[in-house]
Amino acid sequence: MKKTTIGEPLLRLDSVDSTNNYAAALIAKGTATDGTVILSAYQTNGKGQGSNSWISGVGKNLLFSIILYPRLLPAEKQFFLSMSISWGIAGFVETLVRKAQIKWPNDILINDKKVAGILIENTVSGMNLNASVIGIGLNVNQEVFPEGIINATSLKLESDHEYDLNHTLQDLIGWLNTCLKSLYEEQFGAVKVNYLNRLWMLNRWAVYSDSTGRFEGRISDVTDSGELMVLRRNGKIKNYGFKEIVFINML
Numbered sequence: 001m002k003k004t005t006i007g008e009p010l011l012r013l014d015s016v017d018s019t020n021n022y023a024a025a026l027i028a029k030g031t032a033t034d035g036t037v038i039l040s041a042y043q044t045n046g047k048g049q050g051s052n053s054w055i056s057g058v059g060k061n062l063l064f065s066i067i068l069y070p071r072l073l074p075a076e077k078q079f080f081l082s083m084s085i086s087w088g089i090a091g092f093v094e095t096l097v098r099k100a101q102i103k104w105p106n107d108i109l110i111n112d113k114k115v116a117g118i119l120i121e122n123t124v125s126g127m128n129l130n131a132s133v134i135g136i137g138l139n140v141n142q143e144v145f146p147e148g149i150i151n152a153t154s155l156k157l158e159s160d161h162e163y164d165l166n167h168t169l170q171d172l173i174g175w176l177n178t179c180l181k182s183l184y185e186e187q188f189g190a191v192k193v194n195y196l197n198r199l200w201m202l203n204r205w206a207v208y209s210d211s212t213g214r215f216e217g218r219i220s221d222v223t224d225s226g227e228l229m230v231l232r233r234n235g236k237i238k239n240y241g242f243k244e245i246v247f248i249n250m251l
């Protein structure tokens, strides 16, 4: 698979609705090259997964989107792109703080609190991916979060250290390039192992709920298409898509 190095060019904006929207517009215009990064100090309408929004203080955190054209990656393997990005962010966070974990499908946690979110928007052409917008919000120096945002943390809160945003971005991009190289070299096993090694609640019994009600379950794996595999006390495994299962509490 072809190689792409992300980070060149790097477009810096003061404010934008959403760096993902900005990236999608560049792709639509045909003016964006592979590996382009769009960074903004602030977003007026930051997008989270599903119908969520992503709120971040001005100039405190990293808010950026990466444009990729992973045209040799089969669409059925798109979750491997998500896993390699999660691995890259978690691996980078671990160089600064401590063990990071990945809450399925791709929230990055420190001490069970969310430090980064990822929103990947892919377009598919035939059997393969065409363009991918990888939006990343990493809480870096923010210390106070608005009411209603529960369970959020930042690198600063976890390490008592103020970070230079430019250096942090460059180091994070270095990690993402390493992890994407594994993907482009088709090291799918390595990508998955690095993801699973950090998967939050893997092999730990907990209470979950799904459309049938509450039950005790244990995450056992993820499928190649990105479904969460959960083992029940009765020995049966059920696969879940995004938002089909809710974590209730640990046991």
Ligand code: BTN
Pocket (backbone or CB within 6 Å): 017, 018, 019, 020, 021, 043, 045, 046, 047, 048, 049, 052, 054, 062, 063, 064, 065, 107, 116, 117, 118, 119, 134, 135, 136, 137
């Ligand atoms: C989530 O966890 O819900 C995903 C959050 C993704 C937020 C980032 S911030 C930069 C990029 N632009 C957006 O509008 N969203 C992503």
